[in-house]
Amino acid sequence: MFRRLFRIRTLMTAVAIVALVVTGTRFAWQTVQRVRLARKYGEYAASFARNERKTVERIQSQENDIAETDRSVALYEIALLAKRRQIAAADNDREVPKQVLDEYRQTIVQMDELQRSKNANTDQIARDKKDVGEYAELRSYYQKLERKYQEVACYPWLTVPPDPSPPK
Numbered sequence: 001m002f003r004r005l006f007r008i009r010t011l012m013t014a015v016a017i018v019a020l021v022v023t024g025t026r027f028a029w030q031t032v033q034r035v036r037l038a039r040k041y042g043e044y045a046a047s048f049a050r051n052e053r054k055t056v057e058r059i060q061s062q063e064n065d066i067a068e069t070d071r072s073v074a075l076y077e078i079a080l081l082a083k084r085r086q087i088a089a090a091d092n093d094r095e096v097p098k099q100v101l102d103e104y105r106q107t108i109v110q111m112d113e114l115q116r117s118k119n120a121n122t123d124q125i126a127r128d129k130k131d132v133g134e135y136a137e138l139r140s141y142y143q144k145l146e147r148k149y150q151e152v153a154c155y156p157w158l159t160v161p162p163d164p165s166p167p168k
Contacts, residue, residue, distance in 0.1 A: 030157075037156035045149035052142035059135045066128045069121045076118040137167035 144164045152160050 034156040038153045041149045041153035041156065041160075045146050045153055048142045048146040048149065052139055052146060055135050055139040055142060059132055059139065062128050062132045062135065066125055066132070069125045069128065073118055073121045073125070076121070080118070134167070141167050 141164060148161065148163070152158065
């Protein structure tokens with residue numbers, strides 16, 4: 001019977017080949033895992049980018065609402081001034097017919113309504129400006145998350161830092 005003897009050189013070569021196979025397999029597995037992580041973090045970054053765009057749209061909408069409310073407040077102020085001038089002109093005229101006086105009394109009631117409406121719009125402007133500030137904080141939060149996950153998607157072998165604290 002033929003008996004084969006293993007030499008040291010043959011055994012070292014076999015160990016080297018096994019080490020290369022194990023290392024290659026491990027490297028391939030890590031690469032697959034990193035690609036999966038990169039894809040996942042890329043999706044997170046895209047999600048945060050979408051949220052940030054929606055927040056920008058909300059900010060623009062609120063700013064448009066503020067501008068619209070500012071315009072209506074200005075119109076109310078102009079209307080109030082016009083009504084006050086009409087009343088002052090009627091008060092200066094001594095021979096005012098009863099019908100005109102009744103119209104001016106109605107105008108005074110309308111002025112009160114305009115004043116209340118102006119105050120409500122002013123309150124709405126204050127609320128809208130507060131909302132814009134909150135949306136700006138939310139936008140900043142989404143931008144930070146997007147940058148973080150874009151970086152992690154590019155370098156998936158690095159540890160993931162904790163998320164920034166969300167706005168209140």
